[in-house]
Amino acid sequence: MMVRVLLPPHLRALAHVNGELQLQMDAQPTLRSVLDGLEAAYPMLCGTVRDHVTQERRPFLRFFACGEDLSHDSPDAPLPEAVASGSEPLLIVGAIAGG
Amino acid sequence: MSRVRVLVGTRKGAFILTADGKRDKWEVSGPHFAGWELYHLKGSSVDPNRIYASQSSGWFGQIIQRSDDGGKTWFQPGTPPGESTTGPGGMPKGESNKFVYDTSAQTGKPLTTHQWYDGTQHPWEFKRVWHLEPSLDNPDTVYAGVEDAALFRSTDGGKSWHELPGLRGHGTGPKWQPGAGGMCLHTIVLDAKNPGRIYTAISAAGAFRSDDAGATWRPINKGLYSQYIPNPTAEVGHCVHHVAAHPSRPGLLFMQKHWDVMRSENGGDSWTEVSGNLPTDFGFVIDVHAHEPETVYVVPIKSDGEHFPLDGKLRVYRSRSGGNEWQELSKGLPERNCYVNVLRDAMCVDTLDSCGIYFGTTGGQVYVSPDGGDHWSAIVHDLPAVLSVEVQTLQ
Numbered sequence: 001m002m003v004r005v006l007l008p009p010h011l012r013a014l015a016h017v018n019g020e021l022q023l024q025m026d027a028q029p030t031l032r033s034v035l036d037g038l039e040a041a042y043p044m045l046c047g048t049v050r051d052h053v054t055q056e057r058r059p060f061l062r063f064f065a066c067g068e069d070l071s072h073d074s075p076d077a078p079l080p081e082a083v084a085s086g087s088e089p090l091l092i093v094g095a096i097a098g099g
Numbered sequence: 100m101s102r103v104r105v106l107v108g109t110r111k112g113a114f115i116l117t118a119d120g121k122r123d124k125w126e127v128s129g130p131h132f133a134g135w136e137l138y139h140l141k142g143s144s145v146d147p148n149r150i151y152a153s154q155s156s157g158w159f160g161q162i163i164q165r166s167d168d169g170g171k172t173w174f175q176p177g178t179p180p181g182e183s184t185t186g187p188g189g190m191p192k193g194e195s196n197k198f199v200y201d202t203s204a205q206t207g208k209p210l211t212t213h214q215w216y217d218g219t220q221h222p223w224e225f226k227r228v229w230h231l232e233p234s235l236d237n238p239d240t241v242y243a244g245v246e247d248a249a250l251f252r253s254t255d256g257g258k259s260w261h262e263l264p265g266l267r268g269h270g271t272g273p274k275w276q277p278g279a280g281g282m283c284l285h286t287i288v289l290d291a292k293n294p295g296r297i298y299t300a301i302s303a304a305g306a307f308r309s310d311d312a313g314a315t316w317r318p319i320n321k322g323l324y325s326q327y328i329p330n331p332t333a334e335v336g337h338c339v340h341h342v343a344a345h346p347s348r349p350g351l352l353f354m355q356k357h358w359d360v361m362r363s364e365n366g367g368d369s370w371t372e373v374s375g376n377l378p379t380d381f382g383f384v385i386d387v388h389a390h391e392p393e394t395v396y397v398v399p400i401k402s403d404g405e406h407f408p409l410d411g412k413l414r415v416y417r418s419r420s421g422g423n424e425w426q427e428l429s430k431g432l433p434e435r436n437c438y439v440n441v442l443r444d445a446m447c448v449d450t451l452d453s454c455g456i457y458f459g460t461t462g463g464q465v466y467v468s469p470d471g472g473d474h475w476s477a478i479v480h481d482l483p484a485v486l487s488v489e490v491q492t493l494q
Contacts, residue, residue, distance in 0.1 A: 010134060010159060014175070043193025044178040048159040052197045060158040094158045 003029050003079075004089035005038060008061075011049070011092070015042040020089055029084050031063060032075040049092060060095040103449050104169065104491045105457055106150065107465055108137035111483035113152060115170045118478075120451055122469040125478045131173065132164065139230050139444055139487040142169075146238040147491050151257055153228040153243070161227050163195045163243075163257050176257035194259050198225045198243070198251055201264035213247065214276035223247045223267070230444060230487075232287035236294070242313075244284035248275060248301040250313065263313040266299065271318055271335040278302035278338050278357075285443055286339070291346035298352065298367065303328075303338035306354065308367050319367030323356060340383045341443040345392035353395050353422070355385035355443075360397055362422045373422020378409050384446035388471060389454040393421035396448075396456055396472060398441040407438035415458070417472045431475035432466065439464070444487035451492055459485030 003023045012018065023037040032055075039046045050057050055075075057063070062071040066080045066088050082088035105116040112130030131137075135154045143149040148169040154162040164173045176195040200223050202211075215221035226246040234240035239256040249267050251260040266284075275282060283302055290296035297309045298319075305320040318335050328336045338357035345351060354361040354370065358381050361370040374380035379399045388394035395418045401409050408414060413432040416425040439462035449455040456472050459465045463482035468475045 008158070010156065014159075014162065039193060044162075044175045046193030047161070047196045051160075052194075053199055058158065058160060 001025050001029070001084055002086045003034055003037075003083060004086055005034065006089045006091050007045075008092060008094040010094075011045060014044050014048065017042075022086075025084075029079045030076050031070060031073065031079065031090075034079065034090060035075075062093050062095070064091040064093055065089070101451055102493045103451070103455065104142070104147075104493055105447075105465065105467075105478070106140035106142065106152075106170070106487075106489045106491070107459055107479075107482065107485060108140050108152070108444075108487035109459075109463070109483040109485050110136055113137040113140055113154075114479070114482055116465065116478050122451075122455055122467055123476075127479060128170070130483075131170070132162075135162070136227075137486065138227060139489075141231050141233055141489045142491045143233040143238040143241075144235055145233075147493055149233070149238040149256075151231040151233060151241050153231055155227040161196045161198065161225070163228070163231075165195075165257050176253075176255075177259070195257050198228070198245055198260050199262075200225065200249060200267075201262040203264070213272055213282060214274055216277060220273060223249070226281060229283045229285045230287055232289060235289050235291060242287050242289075242297075244287050244299065246281045246283035247277075248282045248284040248304060250284055250287070250297075250299055252313065263309075265309070265314050266307060266316045269307075269316045271304070274333075274335050275301060275304035276336065286342045288342055288344050288349075288352075290344075290349040292349055296349070296366070298342055298344070300339040300342045300354075302340065303336060303357075305335045305337040306339050306342055306367055319363075320370070321368065322363075322370030322372075323361065324359070324372075325357065327357070341385050343386045343395075345387045348392040351392055351421075353385050353387060355382050355397055357381065357403060360385065360395075360422060373418070375418070375423035375425055377416055377425050382441075383443040384441050384458060386446045386448055386456070388456075389448045389450040390452075391419070391454075394419045394471070395422060396446065397425075398446070398458060400440060406440040411436050411438060413437040413439065413460075415456070415468075415472055415475070428468070428472040428475070430473065431468075437462075442486055444489075445485050447488050447490045449490045449492045455490065457488050457490055459488040461485065 101120040107114040112133040114129035118125045138153045140152040150166040152164040212220035230244040232242040243251040250263045286300035288298040295312045300306045323337045325337045340355045350366045352363040360374045362373045382400045415428040439460035446458040456468045461484040465478045
């Protein structure tokens with residue numbers, strides 16, 4: 001199955017991608033498996049979405065899909081079916097801040 | 100003809116300013132890494148086309164960037180664009196921004212906590228790289244000073260980083276505490292004549308020296324007096340803002356402390372105050388003339404509570420006697436209504452025959468004096484707040 005991921009603009013620049021990216025997943029996708037796949041395909045993103053060591057989500061980032069905030073879900077929980085089927089993207093969103 | 104390349108780190112990207120040896124007509128490229136904080140960029144003296152950059156953000160953390168063509172193109176070491184993203188032979192991929200504190204038994208001490216603002220102990224937490232110092236003999240070896248304070252080294256061109264744990268582990272670490280800007284290792288000085296000697300400085304811990312290439316360390320703060328800490332002459336706890344040395348006399352050090360400008364003639368074994376006639380001895384930057392080891396530059400700042408020049412007048416002060424006697428340099432600098440700051444890594448000197456002095460401000464100006472400080476002009480006026488300025492002298 002193909003999962004669609006939309007990164008914040010700064011991470012798209014780091015990864016040298018425009019717009020959404022797609023990740024091929026072999027099993028029911030979870031946040032952990034999608035982020036693992038993202039970092040494997042785009043190693044320059046390691047450490048930018050989740051901490052290198054703790055694997056915790058960076059504090060100013062959140063995960064959304066299908067209008068739901070998934071930021072505090074278990075990283076091993078299945079992502080919504082619409083994400084697994086590729087009809088909806090997983091959104092990685094940076095906190096809005098001035099400056 | 101000789102040229103200069105000025106590497107400017109700002110709150111919103113990096114800029115590269117180039118000129119010929121006259122230093123009167125400048126080309127500006129940038130912003131590179133637009134929107135990111137660039138705490139520091141520095142080129143290798145061995146291979147001037149090799150430049151390292153510290154790119155960071157509150158959202159996405161730390162990134163290390165490298166250029167092998169003098170700043171025209173950049174990549175994250177270990178993950179160059181267009182190359183396979185799989186890692187044959189175990190080559191680090193995506194680890195150029197991985198700074199993990201050493202907790203091995205090698206140091207023989209737990210490296211777990213330092214002092215927090217309120218005096219309680221607090222775990223070490225990596226935040227960013229403040230300063231990158233390329234080795235003087237190998238372009239693939241580079242040191243990184245980080246917040247929370249520690250020293251890291253890469254020997255593979257920035258692809259992977261390893262802490263030199265003897266600094267945090269030598270015993271005084273639990274007494275270190277953050278300054279207002281965080282607990283950062285911001286200064287790394289490599290001794291040009293003794294490859295084993297390294298100086299570092301940390302806010303607010305003090306200055307430290309290694310004589311064995313970073314394996315073991317000791318504080319070198321004797322003679323510092325800091326009235327804002329419980330024991331003004333403590334072994335550590337001093338808020339050292341910057342340290343500078345001249346390559347030909349590396350045992351001669353100059354320090355801009357929180358308050359006080361200091362001098363050491365013995366590699367930091369002891370310090371004496373040389374603030375002399377400075378109108379205020381608070382400040383951040385300090386640097387040494389390229390050809391005159393006793394000619395020193397500072398930018399006095401009003402106070403620790405008011406980080407701007409006295410009387411709204413931006414002035415550099417120069418001592419040609421190694422301190423104590425200071426001369427005001429203001430030709431070409433703002434005479435009034437100037438309330439910028441000059442941060443600790445934002446002054447540098449080139450090595451042309453007529454030594455050029457450079458500094459950047461939090462108001463986005465980068466100034467140059469091509470004649471050792473006598474006359475100044477702004478290369479650029481309106482950059483984002485300048486965090487660091489380094490210059491490369493190119494043949």
